[in-house]
Amino acid sequence: MADYKSSIVQFTPFSSLVQPAFWHELTRLKIDVLRLAEHSLPIAASYSAGRSVKDRETGKEVDLGCHITLGEDAFDLNAEPPQQSVQCTGTFKNFNTIEDFKTADKATLFNQVTDEIWNAVKETGDISALNKFLLITFADLKKYKYYYWFAFPALVAKPAWSIPGPGWQSALEVLGSSALSSIHAKLSPKLFNYFLVRPSSNDYEVAPISEFETFFVNIPPSQQTVGFLDPSASTEHPGWPLRNVLAYLRSRYLTKGPASVRVLCWRDTEQPRDGVSWKSRFGVVECPASESPGKPSAVGWEKNTSGKLGARLADLAPMLDPRRLAEQAVDLNLKLMRWRILPALDLERVAGTRCLLLGAGTLGCYVSRVLLGWGVRDITLVDSGNVAFSNPVRQPLFEFEDCLQGGKPKAECAAEALKRIFPGVNSKGIMLSIPMPGHPIPPQNVRQVHQDIAQLESLISEHDAIFLLMDSRESRWLPTVMGKAKGKIVLNAALGFDSYLVMRHGGRASTTTKPSNLGCYYCNDVVAPSDSLTDRTLDQMCTVTRPGLAAIASATAVELLVSVLQHPAGVHAPAPPADFLAKEYNDEDAEKGGYKGVLGVVPHQLRGFLAQFRTLPIVGAAYDRCTGCSEAVLQAYEREGFDMLLNAFNDTGYLERLTGLDKLHSEGEAALEALEGVEWDDEDDDI
Template sequence: MPIVQFAPFSSLVQPTFWHELTSLKIDVLRLSDEAVPITGSYSVGRSITDRETGHEIVLGCNMSVGSESFDKNAVAPAGSFPAKGHLKNYNTIEEFKAADKTALFNQEADKMWEAIVSKRDSTSLNNFLVITFADLKKYKYYYWFAFPAFAAKPAWEIDELGWRLAASELSPESLSSIHSKLHATPLPFFLLRSGLEIAPIDSYSTFFANVPPEEQTIGFVDPSASPTNPGWPLRNLLAYLRAVYPETTSRLRVLCWRDSEVPHAPAGWKSRIGVVHITPSPESGGRPSAVGWEKNPQGKLAPRMADLAPMMDPTRLADQAVDLNLKLMRWRILPSLDLEKISSTKCLLLGAGTLGCYVARTLMGWGVRDITLVDSGKVSFSNPVRQPLFEFEDCLEGGKPKAECAAARMKKIFPGINAAGHSLSIPMPGHPVPPASVDQTRADVKKLEELIDTHDAVFLLMDSRESRWLPTVICAAKGKIVLNAALGFDTFLVMRHGVRESSLQPGATQLGCYYCNDIVAPADSLTDRTLDEMCTVTRPGIASLASSTAVELLASVLQHPDGVHAAAPPANSDPAALINAGVLGLVPHQLRGFLAQFRNLHIVGAAYSRCTGCSETVLKAYEKEGFDMILQALNDDKYLQHLTGLDTLYAEGEKALEEVDWDVDDEEGEDF
């Protein structure tokens, strides 16, 4: 009699499977190569008709995997049946190539046989294994599937009638009944008696009790459409029955179920039926040999490779690639790093010049997706060499608006960024507003308030000291994170503003803002400046150092458990002590960098009760009077000093100086 030939499974890997594996590798597995459970699915075998020849072309006996394969609670698609598998991902291509495939395969086969013999678990009959290596930089995925199948000795044979259409022995009513019952209760393996009643395969001993052999049928959902070769699941089903019920399974009537729909005509049923038999042999007691490593398209026992780069949307490729370094950093060095907290922080950059451009680039490097820039200037010919978001073409015809131009360039660098630019003049103390410009100033203030309201962190990166006053007041009132960066020739200052006094945590010390060290109100520092004073004259490396430091300080604040309320380490403390540190280390209040000495100095500045930027007096006046208070501060250079009491302090100081006796004894002077 002819030996039964089985159609092996072929893997059908959806692109979504690789996307999900990428996320799993970066976020969960990291350096682990432990096997993880996955699921696959298969359905009845299918074929298509060649329009030219009219011949039936058999499609592959496919086991499909996709993104849902990693979801433990996923349900197989309608008309499909699940299969359990394990995925083992290797960290390097060398480890993938050197893996002991024989040992891995035998381990999986042993588990299946144990489930069959000891647990009588038919759900393990279609188990599979896949080993992978994911080259996440090139989006190439190397993989090899194994579908363990137990070899029968001697081999199964098919009787002289071979595999024939089931409709030749079962009535259309019986076939319709089977279809209806399998649709209601999907069973990859089932028992059929009297042509009508079905039951799970595990009910073999009871379901077939007192049933004549000629009325017993073993059924399975057949993923093969070949007229002569049933699908791979039958091979393990027969091994299962022989191992568990050897006395009654040497001759079996098998139904290969291949009908996903009820045909319009009785002749349209595709399922096949046949009688297979095996010569009984003494039980060996051990697991039979197994085969099942998948062949590649060239017909060789070798792995396959999926190259997703050509078929992927470049924007999506970039979206995954820009975060790769960050995620590698997390799973290699800082498992507790909360990247999502950083990437979801909306950042407002006031100033799109040298500092603004470098801050924006560094924020992009940290994975920040929402960045808004504000500037009132246009790109000039001196900008591109120092400001990395501009090019020569941006300077032509009077120059493009800086903020909008920088935002557009960021989108060219990374299309996934949500970048916006606004041309906006920030009102400044010491710069009076003419009556004709009050409405425009009111609109500018309202726009600035709206921008600060919709962002989480604000960077003060402007050229002048007084331009930072209004954002300082608004941010303090709204409880925003504020990062300040300012440049000297070979020095820089980077600081975070403290929270307002009314929102301090019990026992906490209030940290100062940019203006807390001043004993005068901010005033006009722009009028009548010389050329060198109108330009920021600095060593070229200072801006990138200060900008990077400011962004890293924001990251440290976001990763600290107390966030914006994080206490500053003591001034000049040993950095190695990591006092009040977070995940990324210290969260200082102020950093003063000295490039001539190549060192940074930690400074802690306490808040000043008479500060013109963050004192409760100023904030309450702003919250109560709004724009009227701001307009008065802009037009009256004495207003803020009077509001905060700095004028009284100044008067007291002058009076104290008047009372000092400055006369010096002549003789003491001679001796001196």
């Protein structure tokens, strides 16, 4: 018989394998749930049987490592592990700064997990706790770098376990193919991470390791086998989980004198087709009498890629699609706003709002940029013009090249620029002329105008918020009517030289909502909108404003939209009275009046004056004879459709007759005529 010497049992340590999806889930968890919290969380990982592959050049088997894997569902403890895998749970702790990560009391964290393992060994007997692990991280979400360090605590046996004789052998040679086939059949389809094996007549039986005392009754030690799913593929060294199960057996069942354990390192989750290529290993390990019954020390911090004890780094930036990086970066700023300042902020509602911008000039360019900043993903621009040489310096979506050869269509050019800025936006540009009151339609153009109106109606129906950003007053009339009739959020922005107006139109009453009683752009008019574009001088054809005014008005318009979206009443949000805003008010007063939303009060109109650097909130009531939003106009539009609109375009007096403004004018003229016949007494004797 050969003279074999005993050797200390060496174990293949765990090597972490973190899937990119885990870091994406950690990013979501950090922003949406953890925020600045640093409390520990439970986490789940899995490992499977060790695997090796044959090198085609050398013909040798190459181990694939002793991996423990974290995936996207790591924070869901109820998730099923992959097939033929074992789930193990651990403790996860994320730090808010890299300094906190570096200076963390890692020994204390490690000992806490070790105590849980030792408690399972000595007290509860919970076999699932033997593979507990620790993961600490720092997530640099701006650079998509994740610093992490795993620990897989393993109890140190003193004295150490040794393996005498021939060492680790092929399980096929020791147990035989029929025994392995029988064991495989008993373990399928669900594997035990640790199990017991005993012979039974011509078969083998298996049981959970927790049944050690009863399962091996009347079974001689030479036929008692302890098996475990071995994540190691090494022929010489079993996997890391064996360390703690040996401590478990030694402390609970093999407490007296020397111990000897027959170990089956199970690596055959799939039965070999040829019946002989079994990969499992077998060995008998021994340990002298224990020196101390107390808690042993533990080891288990994972080494980094340099082979030293230290953290690892996952840099996802080079791996990620730049579009996805941009999308996450946009969301990061907004989500930080929510969890640091406004937890009730409904970002999803903002992002899901489909915005239609009528006008792709100075206002349209600035509005679209601010919408991007708020995370809006669906923006459609409508304009009938081309980019001119005067545009790029004032309209930030255009460049000099866009002006050449007659200029690119403004709407399409602006939409493409938005996609270059942020590829995740769904931006479209449509070249379309909007018919206007006071601008008669020639008979030969009626068909085209009919198509244009149908397209505009479709666009307004498909979008949630409509921005009126055109150059002329009358061009805003048709979308005002359509937007009010369809219950959309309609916002106006208009510029003067050093003043601006930003306003929202009031919502139309329905069977379930009350009217907000807020006026539209035309509610202060006592005349119908008419042609303001004919015979204009150069200064009248161009919008002459201070260069910074458009950016201020555009940003204000978008902020007003978001405030409306965050108010419980939405488009019907009441506006606080001017005297309410003029004085100091508290949140309680605002809530009592129904004015307060998540972002504060929602004004009706804002008039800004750069000469005084002043902004005035104004409330204007809806006018029952308004040519833009009165029920007379809306019902005529809904009843007659295109015919009604054609009358408004061709007949300058139609809207005034429809709303009763003509009677108002007649009454006013009659009153003036009556006043002309009055004799005034100029004597002041009584003064």
